[in-house]
Amino acid sequence: MKTFDELFAELQERARTRPKGSSTVAALESGVHAQGKKVLEEAGEVWLAAEHESDEELAEEISQLLYRLQVIMLGRGLSLEDVYRYL
Numbered sequence: 001m002k003t004f005d006e007l008f009a010e011l012q013e014r015a016r017t018r019p020k021g022s023s024t025v026a027a028l029e030s031g032v033h034a035q036g037k038k039v040l041e042e043a044g045e046v047w048l049a050a051e052h053e054s055d056e057e058l059a060e061e062i063s064q065l066l067y068r069l070q071v072i073m074l075g076r077g078l079s080l081e082d083v084y085r086y087l
C-alpha cells in the first residue's frame with residue numbers, strides 16, 4: 001500500500017533513472033498526446049465503474065487515474081506543490 005505522495009516519489013525516481021521495463025518510462029516516452037488519452041480513458045472508466053461496478057473495481061479504476069495524472073505531471077515537470085497550492 002502506498003500514498004499518492006509516495007507513488008509520485010517513486011515515479012520521479014523512474015523518470016530520473018529510466019530503468020528498462022518500467023511502464024512509467026514507456027508512458028513518459030509516449031508523449032503528452034498519448035498521456036492525455038490515457039487520462040481520458042481512465043476518467044471514463046472511473047465514471048462507468050461509479051455507475052455500474054463494485055466499490056473494489058471503482059477503487060482500482062481511481063488508482064489508475066491517479067497514476068495517469070502523475071504521469072502527466074511528471075511529463076510537464078510539475079511538482080506535487082504546484083498542484084497542492086490550488087487545493
Ligand SMILES: N=c1c2ncn([C@@H]3O[C@H](COP(=O)(O)OP(=O)(O)OP(=O)(O)O)[C@@H](O)[C@H]3O)c2ncn1[C@@H]1O[C@H](COP(=O)(O)O)[C@@H](O)[C@H]1O
Pocket residue numbers: 010011014021022023024025063064067
Ligand atoms: N500504479 C501504477 C499503474 N497504474 C496503471 N499502470 C499502467 O497502466 C496499465 C493499465 O492500463 P490499461 O488498462 O490502459 O492497460 P494497458 O496495458 O495500457 O492497455 P493498452 O491501452 O495498452 O491496450 C498497466 O499495465 C500499467 O502499465 C501503472 N503502472 C505503474 N504503476 C505503479 O508505478 C510504479 C512504477 O512502475 P514502473 O514504472 O512500471 O516500474 C509502481 O509502483 C507501479 O505499481
